[in-house]
Amino acid sequence: MSATATAAANASASASAMIIENPDQLSGAVLAEIERAADPRWREIMAAAVRHLHGFVRETQLTEAEFQRACGLVARLGQLTTASHNEVVLAAGSLGLSALVCLLNNGGGEATTANLLGPFWRAGAPRVEQGGSIVRSPTPGLPIFVTAWVRDRAGHGVEGAEVDVWHSSAEGYYENQDPAQADMNLRGKLFTDARGRIAFRSVKPAGYPIPVHGPVGDLLRAQGRHNLRPAHIHFLINKPGFKTQFSQVYSSDDPNLETDVQFAVTRALVGQYVLHDGEAAPDADVSGPWYSLEHHFVLDRGDDAWPRPPISGKAEGGRPELTLLERRP
Numbered sequence: 242m243s244a245t246a247t248a249a250a251n252a253s254a255s256a257s258a259m260i261i262e263n264p265d266q267l268s269g270a271v272l273a274e275i276e277r278a279a280d281p282r283w284r285e286i287m288a289a290a291v292r293h294l295h296g297f298v299r300e301t302q303l304t305e306a307e308f309q310r311a312c313g314l315v316a317r318l319g320q321l322t323t324a325s326h327n328e329v330v331l332a333a334g335s336l337g338l339s340a341l342v343c344l345l346n347n348g349g350g351e352a353t354t355a356n357l358l359g360p361f362w363r364a365g366a367p368r369v370e371q372g373g374s375i376v377r378s379p380t381p382g383l384p385i386f387v388t389a390w391v392r393d394r395a396g397h398g399v400e401g402a403e404v405d406v407w408h409s410s411a412e413g414y415y416e417n418q419d420p421a422q423a424d425m426n427l428r429g430k431l432f433t434d435a436r437g438r439i440a441f442r443s444v445k446p447a448g449y450p451i452p453v454h455g456p457v458g459d460l461l462r463a464q465g466r467h468n469l470r471p472a473h474i475h476f477l478i479n480k481p482g483f484k485t486q487f488s489q490v491y492s493s494d495d496p497n498l499e500t501d502v503q504f505a506v507t508r509a510l511v512g513q514y515v516l517h518d519g520e521a522a523p524d525a526d527v528s529g530p531w532y533s534l535e536h537h538f539v540l541d542r543g544d545d546a547w548p549r550p551p552i553s554g555k556a557e558g559g560r561p562e563l564t565l566l567e568r569r570p
């Protein structure tokens with residue numbers, strides 16, 4: 242065969258594999274192209290994604306109009322994501338995806354104190370000494386004194402772990418959402434002592450509604466779900482040799498523990514937020530009621546990589562309106 246004829250035959254053979262004959266052959270063609278990728282894990286993930294996506298379209302017999310809406314929804318998730326808001330993470334949480342990834346990747350089959358990172362962690366929180374306050378501008382709410390212990394699976398305290406803490410105000414805003422709060426208000430970084438302990442002071446957080454101005458709001462309205470998270474404090478614990486742990490400790494008195502919009506509450510993370518009335522507080526300037534919280538975290542051995550911050554800055558302009566959705570009975 243001449244060189245020209247061989248080239249023509251090759252071109253024809255390669256083109257015929259991509260001439261689409263029917264839906265099943267189409268899926269096969271896409272999967273075959275994925276096999277060309279060099280990275281085996283990438284191939285595994287993408288092949289599974291294509292199988293499930295094509296299977297989803299078949300199972301639902303997705304119409305063209307529905308497909309166009311779905312594409313618009315995905316685009317909107319990205320368009321709404323800014324330095325101070327992450328609609329993608331919010332959507333993943335609202336579908337239970339974040340909780341599933343967390344539960345499958347932590348504890349090695351045992352109970353875990355790991356939880357979701359959430360969309361509100363910012364890197365660079367200021368250092369706080371043991372017993373110090375993370376309140377950086379006047380913030381309403383009752384004082385809370387938090388003590389937490391970080392241990393390994395054998396029950397030994399982990400010394401020198403870096404612990405970021407952050408939470409919403411009693412008015413339901415993280416500082417990044419709220420121009421009225423100082424930069425990094427209700428955020429801090431502590432290091433565990435020789436017993437694996439940190440202690441800090443703040444104001445007791447309230448449950449808060451997640452933002453519903455985008456596709457996440459549409460999702461919740463369609464299902465008749467409320468948009469509240471039970472009150473909680475976030476922890477991010479990092480120590481070389483251990484798997485970086487994200488956690489949240491939920492307030493035992495919150496009415497929305499069983500209907501968390503992010504599906505994140507586990508039994509290990511319902512914390513006892515104890516109200517003290519008429520008792521002396523750890524700090525002399527507290528005269529009225531106050532709360533205490535004590536909680537234990539267990540680290541597993543593993544990768545100590547830091548996560549990528551879902552946001553990097555603070556919102557500007559006015560304080561956003563908080564919208565509450567009703568849960569349909």
Ligand SMILES: [Fe+2]
Nearest residue numbers: 359361473475
């Ligand atoms: Fe949160």
